[in-house]
Amino acid sequence: MDRIAMLFVLVSVLLCGCSSFQAEGMKPASSRESFLANKMQPDVVNERNNLIVPIQSESVKFQSVVDWYNYDHLLYIVNDELGAKVFKHHIYTGNHELFFEITDPIITLQSSPSNDHFLIHTSNSSNEAKLIIVDDKGEVLLDWEVESAELQYVWNPFDENKIFITSFLEDWTFKNYILNMEQKKVDENNLPHPFIQWMSSTTIAYLKWEDAFTEAPLFLANINGDEEEKLGEQIFAFHSYKDIFLTISAKNESINFQFSKSSTMEKLHEFTLPVINTYSDNWWIPNYDYDPIKKKFYYFKPITENNEVQSLDLISFSIETGEEETILPNMEDQPIKISSDGEKLLLGYQYNTIIELKSKNTSTLIN
Template identity: 30%
Template sequence: MIEQFFANEGLVPITTTAKQDFYTINEWYDNHTVIYTVGEKGTTSLYLHNIITGKKDLFYQTEEFISKVQANSNYSLFAIQTFEQSGVTHIRIINKIGREVFSWSDKIDELQFMWNPYESNEMVVAEFLANLDFQLLKIRVDTKKVEKIPVTNPFVQWISKDEIGYLNWNQNEPSIEAPLLLFNMNTNTEEKWLTNCIIFFSLKDIMMTVSIDENDLYQSLYTFYDSKTRKKLTALHIPVLNTFSEAWWIPSFDYDEENKLFYYMKPKRAGDISEYNEGYQLTVLSLANNKEKVLETFSDNLPIKLSPDGQWCLIGPQFEQVLNASSRKITRLVSN
């Protein structure tokens, strides 16, 4: 039955052996190939799987636990975050053929990284140190050059090739909103762009900010700006789900840069996240014409990840389903 189901969809599922433990689909390798993780005999392996042809290849293998895989902007390099049994974490960069070309570790327990969407060989790494301290680093993978970035917030986003943005929180006056500052890494200067943001995200040439709608406190205001001109492009409202914590609820989302389409999981109404059970609509907003359409409804706010060309969308806690963005058909990618 399951073979016939996949055949009708034109997709080939991932299969594992009895000795392998499937962990998750991690990332796209190209328009039709996903990277997934399995565990076997004390090793963790990354495999490539073409969802159209079923072709499978071993991509990378390590004795460390793999927690994250993230492609750079042109899918030529892949950053792999691993953990030793001691808890020490590493970033290992591999190229398209699975060869390690760079690694970073400072014997710390926690770090975060983000590729520069404007420069395929560059990333920022935030190292979280003892006593709530941190250091932010800019790393060039090709030259192995490492520079410290002197900012006061480790949670940054790329605004342009040489600029990062961060929220300037006032520790003496707690608030859910803060000014958005831009820091130029060439000149070591900063400027204020926006006054009130809860959180913001860089979608390469698009900047998305989240703020409170003063006219309707049950709605979050998501505003999209052109990162180059800083002009407002459009805005949308998303119902607020109260988390009863300092963390503002953000729906799962992804952005199709080529077609200027913003995909997100939209709750049907505002409420408390612990009680809300009315489902989430996978919705796509065109930034070109400001039109929205609902693709499907899910019971949970499931993670989503678009393929490089925007044709496919991985969905689920393990990205175990894939949606065809054109036909809206959903196929399960893991057969066992």
């Protein structure tokens, strides 16, 4: 497989943020629909108090829940022939209000780590995109257009004025940029690597792939790629948060998740997962999210019997103690997103389910 084809596979996996797998011993499904239909879904229940009130949607117009606005409000997108609207929905009262609207279709929305700002990705053609930064009132602070077939963007959790952007063209060549909200400008960046993570207000980390886009050495450098320092060998995924740094690698025929302090790289805890066969023969990495308040890492853990994967459990892993807790058993690997108070999780490709972590109750979000 040539380098462009390998990059296409990697970009598809990282931008989609989802994982498909065929567990050992499971019968292959004839289609994705029948595969999902055979998976057990969590029962939808409500607590006696603070009932979750779902969004009343029209299927023709509703696109998706996209992010938390704060701990008790969600943001969702409605696209129609007149353009797109973002609404703010209160999960306990059902009240909703218009947050933002535009004549172009909205691809997605992403909040900053503090939920003070929101990045809105719009596009009206297959080779152009626009990024719009708004404040918590939905007022536009900055907008920027770029030639692009796909975009990847990373907020700087140490300085939320900065966003690192990678724009992929149709031939999967790419350009990097740094958006600076404070200075209201976007500068091209000459770093020859995509998929970076911020390590401080001025430094980044990246994998330096050679011929194969699988395992690679991990490097720390300034935002221009100067003053490189090697952080690890044979890493195939990583993620930086403000207080912890996660690396994912192979270890004794297992997948190893290692957590370190972002400031010192001191190792905190680690755990391993069994390797799962995937349709693409690439490494399977479960969807995950991290709660910086309670220091808990949420992910889907394969449950095995006789070395065969039988199911997936939604697990919380304490970064402080190394202890794990099963939130819900027998789940499908789907995107998850923690609320700012650490009490709730969004689940699903449209975030159409909410999990209340204390009670472990689940409720549907879309009617």
